[in-house]
Amino acid sequence: MGEFLVLQTDFGLGDGAVNAMYGVSLSVDPSIRIFDLTHDIPPYNIWEGAYRLYQVIAYWPENSVFVSVVDPGVGTERKSIVVKTQSNHYIVTPDNGTLTQIKKHIGIKEARLIDEERNRLPKSGESYTFHGRDIYAFTGARLAAGVISFEEVGPVIAVKEIIELPVTEAVISEEVITGNIDILDIRFGNPWTNIDRELFKQLHAEYGQSFEVKIENGTRQVYKNIMTFGRSFADSHLGEPLLYVNSLDKIGVALNQGSFAQAYHVQSGPNWKICIRKVIL
Structure with missing residues (x-):
């Protein structure tokens, strides 16, 4: 992988949430280069999170790994996935519409469900409210560092099943x-x-x-x-x-x-x- 890890959340920087994601990522491999897309997505605004990904992803080197966490459904039955885009970037995110603009304008080659038995921060199994740290940052860092391959993320899911928000064409x-x-x-x-x-x-x-x-x-x-x-x-x-x-x-x-x-x-x-x-x- 490219060892570039790019983080986007609606967490803000007023507490230690983003810092904890950094810590988990660097614990996987201290040589990973971590960058912030933004942490100022308005709370729960999946639409804006989807657009910010689309706004920047094409300007990053191939194989860069993006972690996007705007997750009002955290702890529910919504899926946690990793996709490989047609531009050869990877996105780790809840399947809740965050990939709407990517799927429409850039395209997705393949999608995989995160196997949480293998790709979850150790000793975090009873925590259900901070998947950004325990699943997404951990999996994204493992992917960026080459600890796991894309195939080792988990089982394939159909790209057509990825959730999309309603989009109006001009x-x-x-x-x-x-x-x-x-x-x-x-x-x-x-x-x-x-x-x-x-x-x-x-x-x-x-x-x-x-x-x-x-x-x-x-x-x-x-x-x-x-x-x-x-x-x-x-x-x-x-x-x-x-x-x-x-x-x-x-x-x-x-x-x-x-x-x-x-x-x-x-x-x-x-x-x-x-x-x-x-x-x-």
């Missing part, structure tokens, strides 16, 4: 694109949509042109305005909104040197919809 109809706000660029408050650049180009979009943007949460409209399609944030005046192509080649919405999400109380997830229409002046 569509174009009568010169209007309707999509979803999948995630926020948290630090800067930019909503990121599932509208890819190629679909957006079907509106014959050019930099500098104006578009009507409408955002809804369920059936409630929370925003409607005209904004410019810009190459960069500086293509609008200070405090003005714009459309742009983000780092995943999808359409984002921003305020120049401001937080669009905070200014207009916009969030992300399956219920947040966006409609974009070209304005003919």
Whole structure:
């Protein structure tokens, strides 16, 4: 294996939970290189955990091992699995929808159920509430260090059985694109949509042109305005909104040197919809 272990959780850093995962991993092999994806996933937000994996995994070397623990069902009958992606990365995670974006956009070659008789931290068998430490970090570290092979994780399960969260496809109809706000660029408050650049180009979009943007949460409209399609944030005046192509080649919405999400109380997830229409002046 590549000996890169990448951790993602909703645990935060206010206590010792993440530190314990580090300790377990280094106890398996002190030469493992451990990195944090994020530990600031909102509690229980499987959707955001799924997206953050998709956001970064393609930029890591092949054979890197990811451990993702956003697990509101810890201690229940939900499965603990390891998958090998089409990009030759490994993900150790509960089977609860965390792999939704990976399965859809990157693809999964094979999946295995974690055999907890072999791949569980010794003397932790009576603990049912910290599988991130006792099962996922331990198994991920063993895989990254080459202590076990992928085949030794446990029995094969069908990829088609892996749980997926509902995903809405972006569509174009009568010169209007309707999509979803999948995630926020948290630090800067930019909503990121599932509208890819190629679909957006079907509106014959050019930099500098104006578009009507409408955002809804369920059936409630929370925003409607005209904004410019810009190459960069500086293509609008200070405090003005714009459309742009983000780092995943999808359409984002921003305020120049401001937080669009905070200014207009916009969030992300399956219920947040966006409609974009070209304005003919």
